[in-house]
Amino acid sequence: MALVLTEEQSMLRDSARGLISDKAPVSHLRSLRDSKDATGFSRELWRTFAEMGFSGLLVPEEFGGSGLGCVEAGIVMEEIGRTLMPSPFLATSVLAASALSRGGNEAQKAQYLPKVSDGSLLAALAIDEGAKHRPLQTKLQATRAGNGFKLNGDKAFVVDGHTADLLIVAARSAGAAGDKNGLTLFLVDPKSKGLAIERIAMVDSHNAARIVFDHVEVNADSVLGEVDEGYALLDGVLNIGRGAVASEMVGLSEEVFGRTVTYLKERKQFGKAIGEFQALQHRAAQLYIEIEITRAAVLKALQTLDADPGKAGTAVAVAKARAGNTATQAVQEGVQMHGGMGMTDQFDIGFFMKRARVCQELFGDSNFHADQLARAKGY
Amino acid sequence: MSDLEKFRREARAWLGQNCPPEMRKPMASDSDTFWGGRNATFSSEAQRVWFERMRDKGWTVPHWPTEYGGGGLDGEEAKIVRQEMAAIGARQPLTSFGISMLGPALLKYGTDEQKKEHLPKITAGLIRWCQGYSEPNAGSDLASLQTRAESDGDDYVINGQKIWTSYANHADWIFCLVRTDPAAKKHDGISFILFDMTSKGVSTKPILLISGYSPFCETFFDNVRVPKAHVVGQVNRGWDVAKYLLQHERAMISGMGERGVGRPLGQIAADSIGADEQGRLDDAPLRSQIASFEVDEAALAAAAERAVDLAKAGQSHPAFSSAMKYYGTELNKRRYEILMSAGGIDALEWESERSRGGARPRAWLRTKANSIEGGTSEVMLGIVAKRILDLPGA
Ligand SMILES: Cc1cc2nc3c(=O)[nH]c(=O)nc-3n(C[C@H](O)[C@H](O)[C@H](O)COP(=O)(O)OP(=O)(O)OC[C@H]3O[C@@H](n4cnc5c(N)ncnc54)[C@H](O)[C@@H]3O)c2cc1C
Ligand SMILES: Cc1cc2nc3c(=O)[nH]c(=O)nc-3n(C[C@H](O)[C@H](O)[C@H](O)COP(=O)(O)OP(=O)(O)OC[C@H]3O[C@@H](n4cnc5c(N)ncnc54)[C@H](O)[C@@H]3O)c2cc1C
Numbered sequence: 001m002a003l004v005l006t007e008e009q010s011m012l013r014d015s016a017r018g019l020i021s022d023k024a025p026v027s028h029l030r031s032l033r034d035s036k037d038a039t040g041f042s043r044e045l046w047r048t049f050a051e052m053g054f055s056g057l058l059v060p061e062e063f064g065g066s067g068l069g070c071v072e073a074g075i076v077m078e079e080i081g082r083t084l085m086p087s088p089f090l091a092t093s094v095l096a097a098s099a100l101s102r103g104g105n106e107a108q109k110a111q112y113l114p115k116v117s118d119g120s121l122l123a124a125l126a127i128d129e130g131a132k133h134r135p136l137q138t139k140l141q142a143t144r145a146g147n148g149f150k151l152n153g154d155k156a157f158v159v160d161g162h163t164a165d166l167l168i169v170a171a172r173s174a175g176a177a178g179d180k181n182g183l184t185l186f187l188v189d190p191k192s193k194g195l196a197i198e199r200i201a202m203v204d205s206h207n208a209a210r211i212v213f214d215h216v217e218v219n220a221d222s223v224l225g226e227v228d229e230g231y232a233l234l235d236g237v238l239n240i241g242r243g244a245v246a247s248e249m250v251g252l253s254e255e256v257f258g259r260t261v262t263y264l265k266e267r268k269q270f271g272k273a274i275g276e277f278q279a280l281q282h283r284a285a286q287l288y289i290e291i292e293i294t295r296a297a298v299l300k301a302l303q304t305l306d307a308d309p310g311k312a313g314t315a316v317a318v319a320k321a322r323a324g325n326t327a328t329q330a331v332q333e334g335v336q337m338h339g340g341m342g343m344t345d346q347f348d349i350g351f352f353m354k355r356a357r358v359c360q361e362l363f364g365d366s367n368f369h370a371d372q373l374a375r376a377k378g379y
Numbered sequence: 380m381s382d383l384e385k386f387r388r389e390a391r392a393w394l395g396q397n398c399p400p401e402m403r404k405p406m407a408s409d410s411d412t413f414w415g416g417r418n419a420t421f422s423s424e425a426q427r428v429w430f431e432r433m434r435d436k437g438w439t440v441p442h443w444p445t446e447y448g449g450g451g452l453d454g455e456e457a458k459i460v461r462q463e464m465a466a467i468g469a470r471q472p473l474t475s476f477g478i479s480m481l482g483p484a485l486l487k488y489g490t491d492e493q494k495k496e497h498l499p500k501i502t503a504g505l506i507r508w509c510q511g512y513s514e515p516n517a518g519s520d521l522a523s524l525q526t527r528a529e530s531d532g533d534d535y536v537i538n539g540q541k542i543w544t545s546y547a548n549h550a551d552w553i554f555c556l557v558r559t560d561p562a563a564k565k566h567d568g569i570s571f572i573l574f575d576m577t578s579k580g581v582s583t584k585p586i587l588l589i590s591g592y593s594p595f596c597e598t599f600f601d602n603v604r605v606p607k608a609h610v611v612g613q614v615n616r617g618w619d620v621a622k623y624l625l626q627h628e629r630a631m632i633s634g635m636g637e638r639g640v641g642r643p644l645g646q647i648a649a650d651s652i653g654a655d656e657q658g659r660l661d662d663a664p665l666r667s668q669i670a671s672f673e674v675d676e677a678a679l680a681a682a683a684e685r686a687v688d689l690a691k692a693g694q695s696h697p698a699f700s701s702a703m704k705y706y707g708t709e710l711n712k713r714r715y716e717i718l719m720s721a722g723g724i725d726a727l728e729w730e731s732e733r734s735r736g737g738a739r740p741r742a743w744l745r746t747k748a749n750s751i752e753g754g755t756s757e758v759m760l761g762i763v764a765k766r767i768l769d770l771p772g773a
Contacts (some may be wrong), residue, residue: 002688281761281764285760288767293681296684371670374669
């Protein structure tokens with residue numbers, strides 16, 4: 001498969017870009033932050049997303065979605081990265097939609113997927129517990145009780161957890177922290193007794209939640225996939241999320257870079273445009289090259305996720321590691337090359353820096369993924 | 380089954396049948412490369428057989444037209460041949476500057492006569508070419524070159540000196556940049572010309588590299604007579620040809636290095652350093668260096684694939700090969716720094732049998748030239764800044 005977008009994919013990109021740049025430029029995020037908006041995103045815009053078919057992009061057509069793939073999801077994520085639009089797209093349309101359509105039984109799919117497609121159901125995936133992404137270390141305990149389970153433990157960094165109508169929770173039903181076996185995914189109603197959700201305002205003005213599970217009861221029907229054998233499903237879903245976040249970082253990096261190059265041509269010091277100084281030219285060229293190479297790696301990962309998801313692990317690790325490094329470099333150079341202006345809140349570039357930091361941590365940072373690659377290659 | 384699918388099957392089967400097992404092992408030294416030419420010798424019977432079979436198939440240069448001895452394949456098919464060769468670790472049957480540099484320039488700028496004369500001898504490995512661009516005072520600033528070509532009837536008379544001419548002492552012909560109009564602005568008075576290295580007045584003097592090898596030369600021209608018909612493209616427009624050729628040269632150099640074949644670097648390192656109970660390399664900082672190297676290497680492989688696909692889709696920037704050249708060569712230097720560190724004191728042996736004559740440290744030193752030859756890294760960054768980013772004054 002050629003590593004370029006098809007005509008349909010380019011059209012999808014144009015329509016996503018048109019909508020997002022028009023309705024949600026960076027000022028959209030800024031005003032949500034400044035008004036301390038309780039939701040943290042625009043529900044009206046989410047309805048528009050649904051009308052355009054974006055919310056059900058990964059949902060199979062029989063459940064009201066468009067049945068498209070990871071490349072297409074990545075295209076939307078990339079446009080989101082360009083304006084930093086806060087949106088349930090990642091948590092609901094990428095993560096939850098993938099988890100439900102890959103792991104759900106017919107009843108679960110019929111119950112939830114149409115609502116994901118039409119935008120009426122928001123969902124969140126609860127995995128992380130400690131300071132770093134270590135899905136194998138999941139400790140949140142699922143103990144059998146009656147014909148169901150009781151959940152006890154804590155989750156952190158649950159993207160959009162505060163607005164979710166449905167939580168997908170990774171829990172340990174057997175084995176010890178570190179084991180691949182013994183993980184189970186549960187579909188949990190956030191209003192369940194014993195469940196406490198705290199919205200966390202993060203550095204990037206996006207939303208995540210800390211969630212405490214205190215003897216939360218779930219019945220047997222709420223198991224997503226197989227009891228004790230949830231790791232493969234979880235890993236597959238996480239890989240899709242990683243590919244999506246890597247795409248967001250590509251969009252983010254490219255936007256910051258574009259703004260910075262424009263500034264290099266406009267800003268004058270010493271009687272000339274600062275873009276005439278070779279010290280800056282070479283760094284700008286290096287950054288351009290990094291972004292181009294990362295873009296290729298990310299597209300490769302997304303295409304592999306669509307063509308052969310079981311073999312996508314390595315390509316995804318490469319993409320997420322690269323995207324994290326590239327975004328970090330892009331935002332640092334972006335601020336640096338803007339001089340004092342780059343440090344001001346009034347200027348948008350800082351928003352990109354903050355978001356890049358969060359994207360790094362989402363589903364494993366560059367070090368995590370380099371380590372995954374090393375393990376896969378047997379060293 | 381699609382046509383391409385069918386083509387892939389056939390290519391795989393043919394390569395499987397025709398590529399000798401010895402030609403599927405990673406190259407161990409320079410003598411494993413077959414360069415062709417009037418004085419060519421094969422280092423093994425397998426090398427000869429492999430070369431001849433590929434030549435007869437048209438696959439020494441799969442994407443050139445069949446009339447010139449190529450395979451006549453389109454971009455998609457040529458990619459499949461490359462992939463299927465890589466899958467079995469097949470070596471290039473023929474390496475030459477004729478294929479990677481001169482050929483593309485001749486296909487674009489050459490006359491029918493020039494193409495018919497030179498291209499078949501390239502695909503058949505009959506003539507070995509060298510590149511006469513750099514001069515003692517014209518390196519990065521190539522357009523300031525001073526080698527003169529003076530008109531004399533139907534000939535030019537060439538005088539001057541080239542330097543760093545790779546394999547000039549083994550080459551049969553040279554493609555050379557000469558100044559045909561000393562009065563014009565520096566880019567406007569240059570012509571691109573071809574001549575036989577056995578012409579009267581051509582001499583070469585090898586230069587020893589830090590690796591201890593001597594693959595390049597000083598090349599002297601003392602009243603060398605060359606027919607005017609040997610100019611490629613227009614007289615005084617040689618810079619266009621030169622630049623076009625450089626794009627191909629850079630794409631070729633960016634692909635150097637044994638990317639993704641053989642054992643993973645981390646395992647090579649573990650062979651000499653050892654691993655812990657969990658199988659992790661017993662040198663944590665080196666392990667992270669290798670892992671981030673391999674992340675970048677895999678990403679570059681995707682970018683190289685994408686560059687070809689973009690070109691096919693007509694979406695590539697002509698200066699993009701400079702971007703790839705920069706990244707590929709810097710990455711190859713990183714690979715060899717890692718290999719040296721992984722080898723530790725074993726990688727310091729220079730002449731012993733067990734080190735195969737210091738193969739690793741010599742290869743390490745050779746890679747340092749990657750970011751110099753074909754245009755330095757700094758020059759590549761300058762080209763990206765100017766031609767792609769459109770930064771002022773670059
Ligand atoms: C937090 C903070 C506190 C500050 N406090 C004070 C203060 O108390 N008093 C005060 O007077 N100032 C203060 N400053 C201002 C500070 O000194 C300037 O921001 C700084 O000198 C850079 O100038 P600039 O912002 O105009 O950037 P510019 O000069 O426009 O630089 C933009 C970019 O171009 C690069 N550049 C510029 N010229 C060249 C060149 N010749 N070659 C290569 N690159 C070049 C710069 O390195 C930078 O990356 C403060 C700044 C900050 C961020
Ligand atoms: C192994 C090897 C094989 C070669 N084979 C051939 C061959 O077959 N045919 C041939 O014609 N040539 C060949 N070359 C020559 C090669 O193309 C030149 O070495 C190269 O173009 C650099 O020129 P130079 O060596 O004169 O360095 P210089 O141009 O003198 O450069 C010295 C340093 O200054 C830097 N520099 C120069 N200009 C700038 C600038 N504007 N901005 C910032 N930095 C700058 C360079 O990047 C470099 O780091 C070969 C070189 C090597 C090492």
